[in-house]
Amino acid sequence: MGQRPPTPPAQPQQRPVIAVDANGADRGPREVAAGAAAAARRGARVLLFGPAAELAQAADRAPTAGPLRGGVEVVDAPVSIAKSEDPARAARSTPEASIVRAARAVAAGEAQALVCAGGTGAALAAGLFNIRRANGIYRPALALPLPVPAHTVTLIDVGAGAEARREHLVQFAFMGAALVQVMLGVRRPRVGLLSNGEEATRGSAAVVEAHAELRAIAARSGTFEFAGNIEGGQVVSGAVDLVVTDGFTGNIALKLIEGVSQTVLSAVRQRARSGPLARLGGALLLPSLGGLRQQIDPERQGGAYLLGLRRLAVIPHGRFSARGFEAAILRAERGAAEDLVGRSHAAMAAQGALRRAPVSAQAASLPEFG
Amino acid sequence: MGQRPPTPPAQPQQRPVIAVDANGADRGPREVAAGAAAAARRGARVLLFGPAAELAQAADRAPTAGPLRGGVEVVDAPVSIAKSEDPARAARSTPEASIVRAARAVAAGEAQALVCAGGTGAALAAGLFNIRRANGIYRPALALPLPVPAHTVTLIDVGAGAEARREHLVQFAFMGAALVQVMLGVRRPRVGLLSNGEEATRGSAAVVEAHAELRAIAARSGTFEFAGNIEGGQVVSGAVDLVVTDGFTGNIALKLIEGVSQTVLSAVRQRARSGPLARLGGALLLPSLGGLRQQIDPERQGGAYLLGLRRLAVIPHGRFSARGFEAAILRAERGAAEDLVGRSHAAMAAQGALRRAPVSAQAASLPEFG
Numbered sequence: 001m002g003q004r005p006p007t008p009p010a011q012p013q014q015r016p017v018i019a020v021d022a023n024g025a026d027r028g029p030r031e032v033a034a035g036a037a038a039a040a041r042r043g044a045r046v047l048l049f050g051p052a053a054e055l056a057q058a059a060d061r062a063p064t065a066g067p068l069r070g071g072v073e074v075v076d077a078p079v080s081i082a083k084s085e086d087p088a089r090a091a092r093s094t095p096e097a098s099i100v101r102a103a104r105a106v107a108a109g110e111a112q113a114l115v116c117a118g119g120t121g122a123a124l125a126a127g128l129f130n131i132r133r134a135n136g137i138y139r140p141a142l143a144l145p146l147p148v149p150a151h152t153v154t155l156i157d158v159g160a161g162a163e164a165r166r167e168h169l170v171q172f173a174f175m176g177a178a179l180v181q182v183m184l185g186v187r188r189p190r191v192g193l194l195s196n197g198e199e200a201t202r203g204s205a206a207v208v209e210a211h212a213e214l215r216a217i218a219a220r221s222g223t224f225e226f227a228g229n230i231e232g233g234q235v236v237s238g239a240v241d242l243v244v245t246d247g248f249t250g251n252i253a254l255k256l257i258e259g260v261s262q263t264v265l266s267a268v269r270q271r272a273r274s275g276p277l278a279r280l281g282g283a284l285l286l287p288s289l290g291g292l293r294q295q296i297d298p299e300r301q302g303g304a305y306l307l308g309l310r311r312l313a314v315i316p317h318g319r320f321s322a323r324g325f326e327a328a329i330l331r332a333e334r335g336a337a338e339d340l341v342g343r344s345h346a347a348m349a350a351q352g353a354l355r356r357a358p359v360s361a362q363a364a365s366l367p368e369f370g
Numbered sequence: 371m372g373q374r375p376p377t378p379p380a381q382p383q384q385r386p387v388i389a390v391d392a393n394g395a396d397r398g399p400r401e402v403a404a405g406a407a408a409a410a411r412r413g414a415r416v417l418l419f420g421p422a423a424e425l426a427q428a429a430d431r432a433p434t435a436g437p438l439r440g441g442v443e444v445v446d447a448p449v450s451i452a453k454s455e456d457p458a459r460a461a462r463s464t465p466e467a468s469i470v471r472a473a474r475a476v477a478a479g480e481a482q483a484l485v486c487a488g489g490t491g492a493a494l495a496a497g498l499f500n501i502r503r504a505n506g507i508y509r510p511a512l513a514l515p516l517p518v519p520a521h522t523v524t525l526i527d528v529g530a531g532a533e534a535r536r537e538h539l540v541q542f543a544f545m546g547a548a549l550v551q552v553m554l555g556v557r558r559p560r561v562g563l564l565s566n567g568e569e570a571t572r573g574s575a576a577v578v579e580a581h582a583e584l585r586a587i588a589a590r591s592g593t594f595e596f597a598g599n600i601e602g603g604q605v606v607s608g609a610v611d612l613v614v615t616d617g618f619t620g621n622i623a624l625k626l627i628e629g630v631s632q633t634v635l636s637a638v639r640q641r642a643r644s645g646p647l648a649r650l651g652g653a654l655l656l657p658s659l660g661g662l663r664q665q666i667d668p669e670r671q672g673g674a675y676l677l678g679l680r681r682l683a684v685i686p687h688g689r690f691s692a693r694g695f696e697a698a699i700l701r702a703e704r705g706a707a708e709d710l711v712g713r714s715h716a717a718m719a720a721q722g723a724l725r726r727a728p729v730s731a732q733a734a735s736l737p738e739f740g
């Protein structure tokens with residue numbers, strides 16, 4: 001037999017391309033472009049959709065041209081639906097919108113993940129219509145890693161849907177666990193189901209059913225550890241890595257956490273102005289409270305993650321600075337490179353958590369990236 | 371015509387009698403008795419159910435004997451179901467339990483309101499089985515006035531039920547508004563419906579339907595002002611006086627508020643130990659933070675209010691001190707004296723918010739007190 005040709009030397013694996021919608025940020029598209037340039041300086045490959053005239057200068061701060069070797073390629077897409085009253089309708093009826101074009105670039109395989117600061121509604125609609133749900137997924141969900149002191153807890157769903165059935169909550173656990181594994185390096189995330197009591201019988205019908213199923217799944221697989229029901233007080237206590245809930249409750253919980261934190265810190269600040277001694281005390285404590293603010297800084301986590309589509313989408317908050325958009329792009333890149341979507345999909349398939357439907361009714365898979 | 375006899379001189383109106391279950395408090399029945407004695411010193415009339423041997427001494431600190439002229443009358447009821455695994459079952463199967471005997475005293479007209487520190491589950495079950503739902507009420511709800519800095523916001527339902535339909539949420543608004551009027555003196559409470567977005571279309575189906583009905587009711591009646599949907603962040607912002615939600619979400623929200631407050635204050639305290647300057651600052655600020663803690667002290671509000679029964683029940687937290695039990699008794703007395711139950715019932719009747727059912731299926735009304 002003839003000798004087989006030697007294996008070609010391993011090519012350095014190409015980094016995934018990230019499609020970024022520059023419209024919608026509070027500080028304007030240039031802030032997003034500055035974030036993209038910063039990510040490109042760390043080797044990221046970005047397709048940046050937005051008003052080219054405005055973006056070119058900021059994006060040029062990237063060290064190399066062309067997305068294939070690391071860098072930012074600007075695609076002129078000046079139309080924005082970020083301020084639309086009805087983002088879902090706008091996403092359907094405005095094919096030239098930057099968010100739609102960015103999502104289509106992902107659907108077409110020109111990019112492997114999406115980053116969009118133009119609002120959750122627009123990103124969700126553009127993602128659903130163009131990137132589409134992954135096979136067997138009932139409903140996408142929005143996950144948010146929330147830095148609490150000395151810990152990060154991820155909430156899923158924080159508002160992609162409103163109500164959730166048992167099978168939705170179960171899929172949220174798988175998708176969120178994969179996110180925590182990839183983004184936070186937690187090998188076997190502790191998953192808690194948010195409820196109005198710790199007992200397995202407490203909660204809505206969907207929560208009680210999901211509790212039983214999650215317990216059974218965790219017992220037979222190593223994907224995650226099921227900590228059972230957790231109450232509101234345990235969300236920020238560090239008891240679990242992932243909190244599973246419906247989008248109605250999750251959205252309320254998220255905004256309560258933000259609101260209560262601000263209210264308490266404001267009250268402390270106000271107390272620190274309540275008299276000369278307190279004022280001096282506040283002044284001396286102030287630098288350390290800055291450190292606390294740093295520790296719970298949402299920009300470091302890149303924003304919210306839209307899970308359940310055929311590709312990952314990251315939704316940084318519109319008020320983020322360039323630093324937050326840079327983090328979002330680098331996180332999206334990591335999610336694509338480590339095949340976050342495929343990983344959670346495989347775990348769900350192994351545990352029978354995917355929706356069983358006629359093949360014809362399912363959206364075709366996108367070709368795998370890698 | 372003969373002269374009519376002169377109207378007899380107005381009798382000083384008798385103060386209502388409050389039935390108090392002394393079992394279940396973390397610090398034991400004597401702590402409740404001390405609270406009852408303190409309330410009696412302010413003229414309250416208390417029937418105190420608990421272990422008489424243990425209670426007599428504490429209750430004797432009350433100035434006058436016998437409940438009719440202000441004072442504490444101890445009823446020997448040593449059996450406690452406060453630590454029961456299944457309080458609902460225990461309340462049905464333990465007629466000699468102190469909470470059941472206290473509830474029966476209210477049902478029999480010997481007392482006009484109930485105070486119980488023995489846990490929400492036991493109080494809810496004993497109240498439902500003995501005092502029973504008021505005519506036309508779908509489901510009782512638990513309301514909690516929550517002191518936030520410079521404001522008090524009341525949450526309803528914080529956990530009497532789990533899921534809630536449109537008509538439940540609408541009744542919660544009426545019952546909570548009456549509570550805010552009577553207990554906090556707010557003439558026309560601003561009512562917000564907790565949801566995952568401010569738009570009238572956001573939320574679960576029940577929330578969307580309740581939003582429409584509450585808007586219509588507020589437009590044609592002066593009972594409350596409807597502020598529309600509020601998001602989680604607005605719960606503690608002072609935007610509304612009353613937050614209406616289902617018991618699942620309300621319980622999670624309440625425990626999140628407690629947990630996040632504690633976490634943030636702990637983080638501030640920890641920061642205040644992070645270096646010599648911060649330590650000095652923390653020490654100087656400490657007395658003022660004590661004032662903040664005072665301001666958000668839950669004992670001042672007396673605890674949670676169980677609404678929707680034929681008589682008012684107040685559920686102070688088990689960890690309260692005598693001061694909290696005293697507040698609970700005085701609040702219960704005010705609720706009875708100002709006919710909180712009748713007031714919200716009349717408002718619901720006027721707006722067609724009561725359940726329409728065959729009279730035979732309805733529980734008979736208790737005779738009015740006054």
